[in-house]
Amino acid sequence: MERVQKQKDVLDYEDKITYSSRYFDDIYEYRHVILPLEIARWLPHHGLMTEEECRALGVSQSVGWQHYMVHAPEPHILLFRRERDFLKKYPELAEKMKEEQEAKKREKEEELIKPRERDESMTTLSESSNAKPDAFVPEKP
Template identity: 50%
Template sequence: MAHQDKDYQDLVDRIHYSDRYSDDFYEYRHVLLPRQMLKLVPKEYFQPDTNVMRLLSEDEWRGIGITQSLGWEHYEVHAPEPHVLLFRREKDYQSKYGNAR
């Protein structure tokens, strides 16, 4: 899904990436999409029975404009705030794998 539209690019530029935090196994971050962006995300990215965003593959979340280094996975949805996507990756991923896995 590629968007060349200036308005869409403005929304992509407003995506907020939280600081990273970690536990013993993973590092985490939240990605906050501008709420208006949800209207432009493909309908098949939402669960039909609940209209909550499903877990997205890396190609899907990159396709809507989210940019992160390698190793991140969309691991959870938070139904009350559908514009907040929760990501995690293996702790020390880059020192273990560099830029390729």
């Protein structure tokens, strides 16, 4: 039940996630991502997250970003970095990740649709069992 609520919250609020512009030093490019509190409540409490964990919270970025720091006063602000010119250096990873992300997104949407369809079919069944049958009218010869 909790997993379903998490998925629902992510789908409902992922369009409220804010992404900063990128900023750079000699080695890395950086950005920060601000999660809405409805999603931030699902943050794991173990510190840094993997790319997969970030994506499960609705964070959508190109490949290669690493969650590299937690700022304790504001854990809903995620700090990311990746090697400068990462996409130019590893274009095959970018294409592979894009395909995987699209497949996972379809799977998540299907998981959420299935319970709704089941609930709707149960409603339809209960409504039909309460309905009065139409009176039988014989055909005229």
